[in-house]
Amino acid sequence: AQSVTQLGSHVSVSEGALVLLRCNYSSSVPPYLFWYVQYPNQGLQLLLKYTSAATLVKGINGFEAEFKKSETSFHLTKPSAHMSDAAEYFCAVRGNTPLVFGKGTRLSVIA
Amino acid sequence: GAGVSQSPSNKVTEKGKDVELRCDPISGHTALYWYRQRLGQGLEFLIYFQGNSAPDKSGLPSDRFSAERTGESVSTLTIQRTQQEDSAVYLCASSERQGGSYEQYFGPGTRLTVT
Numbered sequence: 486a487q488s489v490t491q492l493g494s495h496v497s498v499s500e501g502a503l504v505l506l507r508c509n510y511s512s513s514v515p516p517y518l519f520w521y522v523q524y525p526n527q528g529l530q531l532l533l534k535y536t537s538a539a540t541l542v543k544g545i546n547g548f549e550a551e552f553k554k555s556e557t558s559f560h561l562t563k564p565s566a567h568m569s570d571a572a573e574y575f576c577a578v579r580g581n582t583p584l585v586f587g588k589g590t591r592l593s594v595i596a
Numbered sequence: 597g598a599g600v601s602q603s604p605s606n607k608v609t610e611k612g613k614d615v616e617l618r619c620d621p622i623s624g625h626t627a628l629y630w631y632r633q634r635l636g637q638g639l640e641f642l643i644y645f646q647g648n649s650a651p652d653k654s655g656l657p658s659d660r661f662s663a664e665r666t667g668e669s670v671s672t673l674t675i676q677r678t679q680q681e682d683s684a685v686y687l688c689a690s691s692e693r694q695g696g697s698y699e700q701y702f703g704p705g706t707r708l709t710v711t
Contacts, residue, residue, distance in 0.1 A: 526704075527704055528687060528689075528703050529687070529700075531701075536696075575638060583652065583694065584629075584641070585641070
């Protein structure tokens, strides 16, 4: 079975500051890991995914995430936050089942 | 190309009525998924279809919920005798295949409000 824990339901950062959204997972098989973003009143859009090819994954809009097996983590980062990054972010894991999503982290960016 | 589309975008219904939600996946995608997203919550898996295989219904919350898919095309999620706790956004997604690193592409969702 797989599960995902996103630490912090709401994160607030200043424009230009580092963005760090935390995700820890559990999986009984080697996992595939995903980060999705959801803008208000829209569906989810894939930011990036881990497929075991490389532990540091770069995605769209300047986001990246690092897979750390020893810590069972897949935290999402962006060096400098932009106002347009304000959205809901979901971490998801897939092992031998369909995607299992975390509860999401709402990112607010303060001017 | 066209993405995943869902209709209606909004649906308000009275408690006890039946509703049908529609999903048009991306052409050629063999896997189709339904999720429920309650206010302030993550996505709750409901059901998925993979080609002509029997669907995985393990996430359906009750027998009031059912879904159909004709071949690799349109899917309909039906909720019978709606209850207020059914109020949520229902999201549909499709992917080339189920499993592995295949990305799921999401539709904009149907917001269901049960009064």
